[in-house]
Amino acid sequence: MTINAIIVDDEEYSRKSLYFLLEVHCPNVKIKGIAKSVSEAKGMLLAGNIDLVFLDIAMPIEDGFYLLPDIQKVNSSVIFTTAYDQYGLKALKANAIDYILKPIDIEELKQAVEKAIYLRKLTLNNLRGSESRNTKLQNLEENLNDLKKINKINLPNSNGFQILNVNQIVYVSADSNYSIFYLDNKESIIVSRHLKEYQELLEKSGFSRIHKSTIINLKHLSDYTNKNGLIVKLSDNSEHVVSRRRSSEFLDTVRHYFKR
Template identity: 75%
Template sequence: MSINALIVDDEEFSRQSLYFLLGEHFPEVKIKGIAQSVAEARKMLKTVEIDLVFLDIAMPNEDGFNLLPDLQKVNSFVIFTTAFDQYALRALKASAIDYLLKPIDIDELKNAVIKVIKLKTRNGNDQLISDNIKAQLNSLEENLSDIKKINKINLSHSNGFQILNINEIIYVLADSNYSIFHLENNQSIIASRHLKEYEEILKNSGFSRIHKSTIINLKHLSDYTNKNGLIVKLSDNSEHVVSRRRSSEFLETVRNYFKH
């Protein structure tokens, strides 16, 4: 299977290094264009069928996120290439969209490209691929509307993925390398990522890690007591222990949360 790719980056060194890495390690990835700006990329997307876009974030005039509406129209997978930006990375992680930190590590590049190849091969169905891409890009756009806060999260599981509004989440439990999301209406989802990753994604959005195995949504906090150790009660009537080492941080987080 061949994949038509477009590289979008304003830095010549970044463009050329990625071009040579792909050429050396992925002969199935055919570079159909190299753009120095979002405006140039738009023009190319109108004339060339592109399956995958390697997209820089920080560029003059328009950043890479401005290309999202155009990518939705053409159903292209996107892998962002970026220098570190904690808020942008949190939005990308929450939306389950791949990214590569500069300078690009070859192993991370391989993992990202192989993932796209598997998705195209496994799905086969063009409409399903289109729906998946649009859902991910929509969730990313919503998360970017307030860059410091996550609104939606994309949970990968054994049958694909599910996009949730974070207000639906009551609490999250660790289960080895997986995480179990407990939701409103007695629903639950087993997500294929470690609890630590979700802590990083959700920590500025009204969530608190109260135990090594538990994250709670403060929106669903109904009561807490320190009568026999610190215990929290949530909107589904479940009760959870706050570990002693996390109790001070939890109480400070609660005070700040309910100030707003």
């Protein structure tokens, strides 16, 4: 199945880079236009027959969210592409197919396009009446749950930001208004944001908050014991207390995680 798409981004390099990646790695996507702004993209949408929009968020005058009503009018789908991870939750709430951080990872792009094609087929089948409403809702719910998982996260610093694969993170601890990320290479990164923000971002990606001041990556969990209190040990040999208030939820999360 071939789908028609447009690229909307104010940066020339980003437009050209994404176009090249799609041409080489996603032959099922036919680029029908490239826009530098929301107003330019509106004209392309009105021209018709656009199935998918690759949409940057942080653009001057009007950000990408201003284009959403026009995208919805023509029943197109959205894949957000941006360098700013703080837009992630808002993007997901806007029912985007996916949300990709720049610089764009080829595998993430291919997966996002596969989702777009799948949902396009789902929509067409539904219009033909070949799929029940309950099945459609179930598939859509599973897809949206999957979108809440993130593979990368960017951590702001005084010079810009640093992009991490979430698998690099062993645990995150709170220190007043700061969050400290401890990585599998023994490095640590301090970010001036509350731990709760990162809990919301990471909880669908295999992380569990075990204490008011600690989030752990279950991928790095190596041991758990209640012999002398509730204690977990991680791959870096660090040990952490699981609060009694969170112990039941933690155990349920662990069981579900290792059943996958």
